[in-house]
Amino acid sequence: MAERASWSLGAALRGVFGAKTIDDDTWDDLESALIRADFGPAITEDIVGEIRAQVERFKTTDPKDVQRMLREIVEERLAKYDPTLKLTERPAVVLVVGVNGVGKTTTIGKFARFLRSYDRTVVVGAADTFRAAAVDQLATWAERAGVGIVRPEREGQDPASVAFQTVEQAKRDGTEIVIIDTAGRLHTKGGLMDELGKIKRVVEKQAPISEVLLVLDATTGQNGLAQAEAFIEHGGVTGLVLTKLDGSAKGGFVLAVQEKTGLPIKLIGQGEAIGDLTGFTPHVFAQKLVG
Amino acid sequence: MATFGNLSDRLAETFKNLRTKGKLSASDVDGTVREIRRALLDADVSLDVVKQFTAHVRERALGDEVNKALNPAQQVVQIVNDELVAILGGEQRRLQFAKTAPTVIMLAGLQGAGKTTLAGKLAKWLVKDGHTPLLVAADLQRPNAVNQLQVVGAQAGVPVYAPEPGNGTGDPVKVARDAVKQAERAQHDVVIIDTAGRLGVDAELMKQASNIRKATNPDEVLFVIDAMIGQDAVTTAKAFQEGVDFTGVVLSKLDGDARGGAALSVASVTGRPIIFASTGEGLDDFEPFHPDRMASRILDLGDILTLIEQAQSAFDEEEAMKVAEKFATDTFTLNDFLGQMQQLRGAGSIKKMLGMLPGAGGMKQQLENFDEREIVRTEAIIQSMTPAERENTKLLNGSRRVRIAKGSGMTVTDVNQLVARFEQAAKMMKTVARGGMPQIPGMGPMPGGGGHGTGKRQSAKGKGKKQNASRSGNPAKRAAEQAALASGVVPGEAGAPAGSGFGLGGGAGAKGAPSEEELAALQKMLRR
Numbered sequence: 001m002a003e004r005a006s007w008s009l010g011a012a013l014r015g016v017f018g019a020k021t022i023d024d025d026t027w028d029d030l031e032s033a034l035i036r037a038d039f040g041p042a043i044t045e046d047i048v049g050e051i052r053a054q055v056e057r058f059k060t061t062d063p064k065d066v067q068r069m070l071r072e073i074v075e076e077r078l079a080k081y082d083p084t085l086k087l088t089e090r091p092a093v094v095l096v097v098g099v100n101g102v103g104k105t106t107t108i109g110k111f112a113r114f115l116r117s118y119d120r121t122v123v124v125g126a127a128d129t130f131r132a133a134a135v136d137q138l139a140t141w142a143e144r145a146g147v148g149i150v151r152p153e154r155e156g157q158d159p160a161s162v163a164f165q166t167v168e169q170a171k172r173d174g175t176e177i178v179i180i181d182t183a184g185r186l187h188t189k190g191g192l193m194d195e196l197g198k199i200k201r202v203v204e205k206q207a208p209i210s211e212v213l214l215v216l217d218a219t220t221g222q223n224g225l226a227q228a229e230a231f232i233e234h235g236g237v238t239g240l241v242l243t244k245l246d247g248s249a250k251g252g253f254v255l256a257v258q259e260k261t262g263l264p265i266k267l268i269g270q271g272e273a274i275g276d277l278t279g280f281t282p283h284v285f286a287q288k289l290v291g
Numbered sequence: 292m293a294t295f296g297n298l299s300d301r302l303a304e305t306f307k308n309l310r311t312k313g314k315l316s317a318s319d320v321d322g323t324v325r326e327i328r329r330a331l332l333d334a335d336v337s338l339d340v341v342k343q344f345t346a347h348v349r350e351r352a353l354g355d356e357v358n359k360a361l362n363p364a365q366q367v368v369q370i371v372n373d374e375l376v377a378i379l380g381g382e383q384r385r386l387q388f389a390k391t392a393p394t395v396i397m398l399a400g401l402q403g404a405g406k407t408t409l410a411g412k413l414a415k416w417l418v419k420d421g422h423t424p425l426l427v428a429a430d431l432q433r434p435n436a437v438n439q440l441q442v443v444g445a446q447a448g449v450p451v452y453a454p455e456p457g458n459g460t461g462d463p464v465k466v467a468r469d470a471v472k473q474a475e476r477a478q479h480d481v482v483i484i485d486t487a488g489r490l491g492v493d494a495e496l497m498k499q500a501s502n503i504r505k506a507t508n509p510d511e512v513l514f515v516i517d518a519m520i521g522q523d524a525v526t527t528a529k530a531f532q533e534g535v536d537f538t539g540v541v542l543s544k545l546d547g548d549a550r551g552g553a554a555l556s557v558a559s560v561t562g563r564p565i566i567f568a569s570t571g572e573g574l575d576d577f578e579p580f581h582p583d584r585m586a587s588r589i590l591d592l593g594d595i596l597t598l599i600e601q602a603q604s605a606f607d608e609e610e611a612m613k614v615a616e617k618f619a620t621d622t623f624t625l626n627d628f629l630g631q632m633q634q635l636r637g638a639g640s641i642k643k644m645l646g647m648l649p650g651a652g653g654m655k656q657q658l659e660n661f662d663e664r665e666i667v668r669t670e671a672i673i674q675s676m677t678p679a680e681r682e683n684t685k686l687l688n689g690s691r692r693v694r695i696a697k698g699s700g701m702t703v704t705d706v707n708q709l710v711a712r713f714e715q716a717a718k719m720m721k722t723v724a725r726g727g728m729p730q731i732p733g734m735g736p737m738p739g740g741g742g743h744g745t746g747k748r749q750s751a752k753g754k755g756k757k758q759n760a761s762r763s764g765n766p767a768k769r770a771a772e773q774a775a776l777a778s779g780v781v782p783g784e785a786g787a788p789a790g791s792g793f794g795l796g797g798g799a800g801a802k803g804a805p806s807e808e809e810l811a812a813l814q815k816m817l818r819r
Contacts, residue, residue, distance in 0.1 A: 038523070099547065109434075130572075189546075223519040244402065247527070
């Protein structure tokens with residue numbers, strides 16, 4: 001059984017940082033650890049190169065310094081973008097998008113609860129009219145979070161119309177925040193991506209969209225970047241949500257996603273329970289990742 | 292990923308300076324191995340597997356088999372391909388059925404891997420094979436997973452055993468055990484148990500999965516894994532192997548553009564074969580796994596071998612030369628057009644053919660939009676013409692066009708469009724064949740669509756629709772050229788430059804398609 005631990009790189013890097021001095025093994029191990037964490041070969045080379053240069057400049061031989069440098073570099077890279085959610089509009093409309101099975105519906109459940117704990121009124125819209133029983137799954141989460149839900153009026157209703165009705169109802173009732181669930185779609189399916197654009201356009205007739213959150217699964221590999229690019233093009237994504245960080249995956253690819261796309265990570269999900277969603281703080285994230 | 296270019300491009304770069312030498316030195320091989328390593332990592336193959344793999348390739352590349360080969364560089368690619376196929380499990384394995392019914396199949400995997408959907412697909416597939424499966428809702432964790440399975444079961448026309456409502460209540464082990472008894476009673480010959488998604492690090496849930504396994508003694512435990520998974524594939528696969536000891540692997544979401552290096556990692560680390568590939572959201576998007584195709588996908592080589600085979604069987608060289616000749620001498624008729632189209636269709640689905648080209652990832656969306664039936668319609672129109680009309684489109688007056696439209700079940704506008712398009716294409720091809728620059732449609736004056744008594748209104752309409760129409764018809768030609776290139780035939784000088792003038796967005800095509808030289812080289816290599 002894999003060791004039950006945080007998703008920290010700590011274990012993989014213990015050998016590196018615990019060594020007496022910095023030698024070739026340090027670099028090899030560091031590189032391996034980063035690649036295993038899904039940073040991808042390009043970013044890995046980049047980071048290792050940067051640390052190497054620093055080590056040379058400061059003429060240090062203490063592996064502990066490498067650890068600190070790595071933490072700083074990761075944090076610095078992550079902190080380049082502003083992770084604050086912008087929900088000042090009333091109603092603030094949040095569209096949640098992503099490929100199949102990354103945890104969109106679960107994230108919405110947790111996000112709704114998260115907002116409720118700040119005393120915001122929330123309504124969720126079940127615009128995933130495609131996958132079997134997705135509406136019921138969202139309804140269960142809405143009930144757990146204690147928020148309202150707008151269901152499709154009939155089977156297979158156009159998702160854009162469900163989204164429209166949700167926003168309409170929120171405006172009528174004066175609900176502060178609207179979260180809209182969408183069906184999972186692979187970013188390579190042109191037709192489905194166009195549908196996303198339509199949902200967006202239709203909702204915008206009612207109210208401006210405050211946030212479009214792209215949910216990414218931490219277990220995803222280098223394909224995460226392709227996903228992000230496609231969703232940005234069609235869905236106008238404004239922020240990322242990284243889920244399933246409670247597993248053994250490190251989600252290092254988000255660094256590449258953030259840098260290539262300029263999109264900040266805004267939320268992170270770490271479990272199936274309703275409280276397992278937190279805001280994103282680069283400092284904490286880097287600390288946890290590097291140890 | 293497109294940004295890095297595909298492996299064949301990168302290797303070609305590495306091999307450039309080898310051409311003159313014709314012999315690989317150790318440092319040449321190292322450079323090559325580095326590129327392969329990078330490509331595999333980009334494809335999300337796990338680091339340990341990559342290290343092991345590249346060491347092996349290096350060893351073989353320095354051996355005699357390479358240096359004796361005519362083209363060492365291509366030999367290296369061949370080795371890589373061979374090795375990949377070997378790891379992925381030389382040949383495909385079929386599902387094992389129990390000697391005495393019911394056969395129990397248990398599904399396990401991470402959250403969101405696609406287990407419930409797969410359960411439905413598997414059930415439907417088994418029904419088609421004459422089995423009577425029973426689906427079992429043992430995912431009592433995720434909200435409404437039970438409902439989802441019920442809906443999926445209804446779609447597949449398979450009964451679902453769901454005694455517990457789920458949403459966190461009920462004992463999945465008991466459900467699974469009872470389900471097998473229920474199957475015996477109701478004489479179902481296959482039981483498919485859908486279990487909750489679980490993380491490899493969740494000891495408690497892994498224990499539960501292992502208990503389900505003990506309680507039901509399944510004939511197959513299928514580990515469902517997302518093709519998009521990254522380096523974590525190994526950790527997860529190991530955890531599941533230790534936890535439930537799966538017997539086979541299903542790779543899901545292969546319809547995306549992930550290279551699916553995970554397949555390699557899992558097969559290599561666990562030694563378990565990949566049995567199925569799941570390729571879409573429909574219940575029929577499900578097929579047995581082909582190791583050789585996956586190898587090419589991971590390397591982004593495209594399904595070249597298949598493509599070449601298909602293209603070669605469809606196009607004979609003589610025919611292509613004749614067509615080129617006709618272009619040049621302005622005797623290209625609708626008959627030839629029809630012949631070309633039929634040749635192409637004989638090669639199978641055009642969409643598939645284009646999709647097999649390496650680096651075609653970027654074109655996928657355009658491929659989706661391309662309506663294959665358009666070719667059938669075009670064929671119908673041409674076939675409704677008399678031989679004389681096919682030879683000389685100038686014969687086509689208003690009443691002839693009405694007759695053709697009726698005969699082919701299309702409208703006069705469609706006929707007009709086809710004729711206009713044909714004339715335009717023939718003209719363009721002629722120009723190119725004579726070495727001139729083609730006039731890009733839409734830029735220059737449009738040839739009149741209507742003309743013969745069909746009135747201004749229609750011609751205007753025809754013009755409006757033209758964008759669409761020329762998309763649909765011309766890709767056929769574009770594909771024809773590409774396929775012709777693939778089979779090593781160049782229709783005059785026409786091929787490449789004219790391609791950009793035709794549909795399917797020249798830009799994407801030019802970016803995605805490999806050069807003729809590359810294809811020829813690869814073809815040589817793969818045929819050896």
